[in-house]
Amino acid sequence: MKVIQHLNSAKGSLLSFEILPPLKGKDINSIYAGIDPLLEFKPSFINVTYHREEVLYKERGHGLLQKIRLRKRPGTVGICAMIKAKYNIDTVPHLICGGFSKEDTEDALIELNFLGIDNVLALRGDAIKSEPQFIPERDGHVHAEDLIRQIAGLNKGKYLYEEQEEAAPTDLCVGAACYPEKHPEALNLSTDIAYLKRKVDAGAEYLVTQMFFDNQKYFDFVARCRAEGITVPIIPGLKPLTNRKHIAFIPKTFHLDLPVAFSNELGKCRNDEEVKQVGIEWGIHQSKELLAANVPCLHFYTMGRSEAVRSILEKVR
Numbered sequence: 093m094k095v096i097q098h099l100n101s102a103k104g105s106l107l108s109f110e111i112l113p114p115l116k117g118k119d120i121n122s123i124y125a126g127i128d129p130l131l132e133f134k135p136s137f138i139n140v141t142y143h144r145e146e147v148l149y150k151e152r153g154h155g156l157l158q159k160i161r162l163r164k165r166p167g168t169v170g171i172c173a174m175i176k177a178k179y180n181i182d183t184v185p186h187l188i189c190g191g192f193s194k195e196d197t198e199d200a201l202i203e204l205n206f207l208g209i210d211n212v213l214a215l216r217g218d219a220i221k222s223e224p225q226f227i228p229e230r231d232g233h234v235h236a237e238d239l240i241r242q243i244a245g246l247n248k249g250k251y252l253y254e255e256q257e258e259a260a261p262t263d264l265c266v267g268a269a270c271y272p273e274k275h276p277e278a279l280n281l282s283t284d285i286a287y288l289k290r291k292v293d294a295g296a297e298y299l300v301t302q303m304f305f306d307n308q309k310y311f312d313f314v315a316r317c318r319a320e321g322i323t324v325p326i327i328p329g330l331k332p333l334t335n336r337k338h339i340a341f342i343p344k345t346f347h348l349d350l351p352v353a354f355s356n357e358l359g360k361c362r363n364d365e366e367v368k369q370v371g372i373e374w375g376i377h378q379s380k381e382l383l384a385a386n387v388p389c390l391h392f393y394t395m396g397r398s399e400a401v402r403s404i405l406e407k408v409r
């Protein structure tokens with residue numbers, strides 16, 4: 093079932109999770125271990141992230157460096173198919189522009205369609221570490237908007253090169269990303285929302301936010317989107333902070349603020365366990381307020397670790 097059908101038929105706020113494929117060489121059990129403890133909360137759908145290849149340089153002696161392209165977390169589509177088969181839960185594979193030509197994208201969409209996967213979250217992807225800015229593949233998409241347009245085209249039977257009569261259309265529900273505290277590269281929130289509107293006009297049927305810790309930023313963002321004519325559901329994305337590394341890493345990496353009340357509590361923590369407790373309490377506070385505001389769905393970035401999310405949900409569901 094499509095995410096938009098779940099959202100449109102819901103009686104209250106839904107619940108969804110996002111997981112990462114395991115690192116190459118790890119087995120599938122880590123995925124089960126991340127999903128199993130959350131099943132009782134009845135997630136409507138589970139997102140699976142996509143990770144493009146990275147470039148590594150390996151020392152080969154005599155000063156020689158070998159350039160290796162490595163995809164550290166393969167398996168997005170396989171995991172989606174497994175979740176549908178094993179748990180009968182709808183899945184949302186993430187699809188990115190980076191590393192994909194338009195033809196690669198078309199082939200990936202055909203594969204999703206054949207597997208009976210009804211959804212896709214269309215993203216640009218970030219620059220790989222060895223590049224100063226995002227560089228699209230030759231004949232690839234530059235922005236998520238272009239990728240969304242291709243998916244919407246295929247949903248109408250528009251393939252890239254074939255002038256096929258009666259070409260079989262796909263039927264994928266497309267979601268896209270949005271940023272209550274603006275995307276790091278955006279000049280300001282106004283331009284970011286203007287581009288967001290273009291993604292919706294191109295065919296995105298719902299949006300999922302970047303994580304945020306200040307609910308007011310989400311409420312203000314939704315109000316600005318509505319004022320700009322973006323009417324699709326905007327799903328808040330939540331991530332519990334669970335260790336001291338997160339405190340330094342998350343605001344910097346995702347360009348977001350921690351509210352003063354939250355950072356004051358985090359400042360008192362002496363170890364990871366205390367940070368985790370504060371992170372869970374903050375997650376409970378955020379979730380309760382968002383549920384009271386009748387958000388369409390609570391989307392948790394579990395990153396494969398379900399313990400903190402479970403502790404939050406036990407208090408709010």
Ligand code: FAD
Pocket residue numbers: 140141142143144186187188214215216217218219234235236237268269270275276277278279283284285287288290291300301302303329
């Ligand atoms: P875009 O919508 O293309 O926007 C990127 C920037 O370009 C923004 O600053 C925007 O304002 C601007 N822009 C947008 N459209 C245009 C246009 N037409 N012309 C000029 N400028 C434009 N990354 C992964 O690699 N894998 C994942 O699985 C993944 N999952 C994610 C899930 C969510 C919910 C979110 C919020 C992010 C995720 N990301 C993922 C990260 C995402 O790929 C990065 O944030 C990336 O930098 C931007 O992706 P986007 O789809 O928002 O890009």
